[in-house]
Amino acid sequence: AQSVAQPEDQVNVAEGNPLTVKCTYSVSGNPYLFWYVQYPNRGLQFLLKYITGDNLVKGSYGFEAEFNKSQTSFHLKKPSALVSDSALYFCAVRDMSRNSGYSTLTFGKGTMLLVSP
Amino acid sequence: DAGVIQSPRHEVTEMGQEVTLRCKPISGHNSLFWYRQTMMRGLELLIYFNNNVPIDDSGMPEDRFSAKMPNASFSTLKIQPSEPRDSAVYFCASTPGLPPGELFFGEGSRLTVL
Numbered sequence: 001a002q003s004v005a006q007p008e009d010q011v012n013v014a015e016g017n018p019l020t021v022k023c024t025y026s027v028s029g030n031p032y033l034f035w036y037v038q039y040p041n042r043g044l045q046f047l048l049k050y051i052t053g054d055n056l057v058k059g060s061y062g063f064e065a066e067f068n069k070s071q072t073s074f075h076l077k078k079p080s081a082l083v084s085d086s087a088l089y090f091c092a093v094r095d096m097s098r099n100s101g102y103s104t105l106t107f108g109k110g111t112m113l114l115v116s117p
Numbered sequence: 118d119a120g121v122i123q124s125p126r127h128e129v130t131e132m133g134q135e136v137t138l139r140c141k142p143i144s145g146h147n148s149l150f151w152y153r154q155t156m157m158r159g160l161e162l163l164i165y166f167n168n169n170v171p172i173d174d175s176g177m178p179e180d181r182f183s184a185k186m187p188n189a190s191f192s193t194l195k196i197q198p199s200e201p202r203d204s205a206v207y208f209c210a211s212t213p214g215l216p217p218g219e220l221f222f223g224e225g226s227r228l229t230v231l
Contacts, residue, residue: 034219043121043208043222044160090160094218104150104173105220109159 002027002095006108013081014116021076021111023091033074034092034105035065044090050074061085081115088112119143121223123209129229135197138226141190142211150220151184151194152208160208166192167214199230 003026013019025031032051036044048059055067065076076089091108122141130136142149150165164174166186174184181200186192196203206227210220 032218036222041225041227043224044210044220046219046221049219104162104165105218107160 002031002093002106004091004093004106004108006089006091006111008111009109010112010114012114012116015083016080019076019078019081019085019113019115021089021091021113023074023076023108024072025074025091025093026072027093027095029095031074032094032096033065033067034094035059035063035074035076036090036092036107037061038088038090038110040087047076047089081113083115083117086113086115121209121211121221123207123223123226125226126224127227127229129231130199131231132200133198134230135195136199136203136228136230138194138207138209138228140192140194140209140223142192142209143221144190145213146211146221147189147214148212148218149186149192150210150212151192152210152222153205154208154225155205163194163207196228199228201230204228204230 005024034049035047037047038044047063048057050057050067058064063078067074088110090110092105094105124139148167151163153161163176164184169186184194206225208222208225210222212218212220
């Protein structure tokens with residue numbers, strides 16, 4: 001079974017400060033990891049993904065995420081937050097082990113990011 | 118690229134009425150997913166199709182819910198009869214099906230059952 005934990009319901013940060021949204025995962029095989037963002041009254045939008053290779057992944061809107069296999073984490077980061085980054089962020093994992101068959105994405109519960117001016 | 122298209126965007130109906138939500142996936146994508154989002158339960162996978170065939174419907178809440186995918190470009194999610202607890206935002210998503218398999222979501226259908 002695969003699972004994702006986002007331990008913070010909400011993260012508050014001042015504009016211009018760095019932000020981190022935490023995510024840990026559990027899979028039996030190798031993970032494919034994703035971050036999505038949801039703005040009010042909109043669908044989820046893909047931000048970035050980790051497949052293999054470099055542990056630091058860069059994505060849309062200046063976001064990046066760091067894959068840490070030993071800590072089974074995939075935290076989302078941005079060096080300088082913008083008010084417009086305020087949204088709901090979802091981490092997701094897919095187990096790509098050989099026997100996973102039609103494995104689906106498992107989403108975390110989401111973390112609300114609030115960036116104050 | 119038009120993206121995943123869902124209709125209606127908003128639906129208000131009375132308890133007991135039939136509700137049909139529609140989805141057009143991205144052309145060329147062979148997997149389609151229906152999700153439900155509520156404040157209490159977050160994002161829940163209801164059912165997904167691969168090459169128009171339902172693969173896993175274990176997330177469908179009960180027999181009142183049914184989903185079909187008659188062809189590669191169209192899917193429906195039907196609730197009959199609807200109940201107030203079905204009020205939620207329903208999302209459709211599609212993926213090419215090849216690894217790593219990120220999903221592309223529609224804008225959602227907000228359902229309110231009075």
